[in-house]
Amino acid sequence: MNPFNYDKLVSLKEFCGREDELKKVANIVKGKNNVLMYGDRRYGKTSLIKKTFSLLPTDIFSVYIDLYDIVDEMDFAQSLYNAVIDAMPFSLEDKFLKFGDIFKRLNGVSLTPTKSFEGVSLKPDIRGRDFDELLESAFEGLTRLCEKNKYSHVVLALDEFQQIKEITNIKIDAKLRKIAQRNPNVCFIFSGSKRNMLRALVSSQNSPFYGMTTPIVVKGINSPDIQTYCEKKLDARFVNNSFTYLYDEVRGQTRLLLQLCYRLYSDQINHITMNDAEHVLSGLIEDYDDEFRERFMRFPNGQKKVFKGIVLSKGNKLFSNKVLKGINASKQSLNQAVSALEKQDEITKTGEGCYQINDVLFQLWLSR
Numbered sequence: 001m002n003p004f005n006y007d008k009l010v011s012l013k014e015f016c017g018r019e020d021e022l023k024k025v026a027n028i029v030k031g032k033n034n035v036l037m038y039g040d041r042r043y044g045k046t047s048l049i050k051k052t053f054s055l056l057p058t059d060i061f062s063v064y065i066d067l068y069d070i071v072d073e074m075d076f077a078q079s080l081y082n083a084v085i086d087a088m089p090f091s092l093e094d095k096f097l098k099f100g101d102i103f104k105r106l107n108g109v110s111l112t113p114t115k116s117f118e119g120v121s122l123k124p125d126i127r128g129r130d131f132d133e134l135l136e137s138a139f140e141g142l143t144r145l146c147e148k149n150k151y152s153h154v155v156l157a158l159d160e161f162q163q164i165k166e167i168t169n170i171k172i173d174a175k176l177r178k179i180a181q182r183n184p185n186v187c188f189i190f191s192g193s194k195r196n197m198l199r200a201l202v203s204s205q206n207s208p209f210y211g212m213t214t215p216i217v218v219k220g221i222n223s224p225d226i227q228t229y230c231e232k233k234l235d236a237r238f239v240n241n242s243f244t245y246l247y248d249e250v251r252g253q254t255r256l257l258l259q260l261c262y263r264l265y266s267d268q269i270n271h272i273t274m275n276d277a278e279h280v281l282s283g284l285i286e287d288y289d290d291e292f293r294e295r296f297m298r299f300p301n302g303q304k305k306v307f308k309g310i311v312l313s314k315g316n317k318l319f320s321n322k323v324l325k326g327i328n329a330s331k332q333s334l335n336q337a338v339s340a341l342e343k344q345d346e347i348t349k350t351g352e353g354c355y356q357i358n359d360v361l362f363q364l365w366l367s368r
């Protein structure tokens with residue numbers, strides 16, 4: 001069986017590297033402070049949170065909340081309660097019995113079949129309750145849980161936190177801040193992809209958690225660490241800098257490296273040369289050709305020019321005369337299209353006049 005599961009979260013046992021990040025996050029959480037974890041997509045934010053949780057002392061109650069698909073505040077509340085239920089270190093029966101005592105203001109909790117119908121899960125009934133009350137009750141409950149189970153404090157990881165920006169009628173971050181200030185035994189990990197996160201929480205001075213978080217940037221796993229990890233799983237060696245080549249091409253993105261190794265494993269190559277590396281990368285890019293063509297076609301012409309300009313400028317001066325001439329655009333029109341693409345999270349400014357396309361593989365496809 002191919003050992004590279006690039007669409008599954010890595011198991012705790014197989015987690016590779018990131019000693020520094022693990023230590024840093026754990027120390028911040030142990031000190032009851034908040035983490036702002038950000039990084040481009042698919043580098044390993046979620047994996048890092050879960051691994052950190054597994055290493056925390058047992059007197060810290062850790063709750064992981066995936067906000068990926070929330071569309072309103074009630075979804076947020078439901079996700080919060082579901083995550084707390086998941087994290088409670090009791091049997092299903094005990095959870096059922098104790099839930100009402102801990103979260104007193106809820107209507108109750110019911111047993112529902114899991115999505116796969118293999119078992120049952122607990123679903124708290126939040127109908128008819130006002131959001132503020134639900135939030136209050138959740139944090140009161142967490143305090144009670146701490147007291148009863150001798151936890152020193154709770155850490156709530158809110159993954160894909162940028163999703164709360166979708167909810168415009170209620171300022172969830174402001175409400176969380178209020179509660180956090182009243183509850184010294186709760187701290188947060190806010191995690192998500194770079195741009196939105198910075199905007200929502202750090203860049204703007206009037207954002208509720210401004211100045212109240214310590215940033216952790218999740219970049220590529222250290223190259224030698226992930227090389228050793230991949231070689232062991234492949235039972236093969238990368239020769240002549242072929243790994244460094246791949247690592248640099250995919251900007252160290254964990255998922256893409258694993259996806260490339262998946263292919264190398266299928267090809268059963270023992271000594272992976274530069275030729276093999278180039279071949280496997282080209283193959284991967286080609287497989288996305290249809291998808292990327294369609295995607296590219298959907299952008300307005302002005303934005304297509306930005307992509308071409310970024311490729312042409314190789315991430316350097318996009319607004320140089322040479323590039324502007326090459327893509328036949330004026331500075332002003334290009335500027336507008338750049339702003340639009342930044343808003344859509346398609347590109348990121350990396351320096352003065354320098355931009356990168358956020359989807360690594362899309363950028364590689366465009367370059368070719």
Ligand SMILES: Nc1ncnc2c1ncn2[C@@H]1O[C@H](COP(=O)(O)OP(=O)(O)OP(=O)(O)O)[C@@H](O)[C@H]1O
Binds near residue numbers: 011
């Ligand atoms: N330290 C690690 N060791 C081994 N595999 C890892 C590690 N970190 C991440 N991965 C793998 O890389 C892929 C992406 O990881 P993950 O989902 O944690 O990233 P993410 O930054 O949360 O992505 P997204 O932006 O989509 O939420 C997964 O297949 C995961 O198993």
Ligand SMILES: [Mg+2]
Binds near residue numbers: 045046047159
């Ligand atoms: Mg994630």
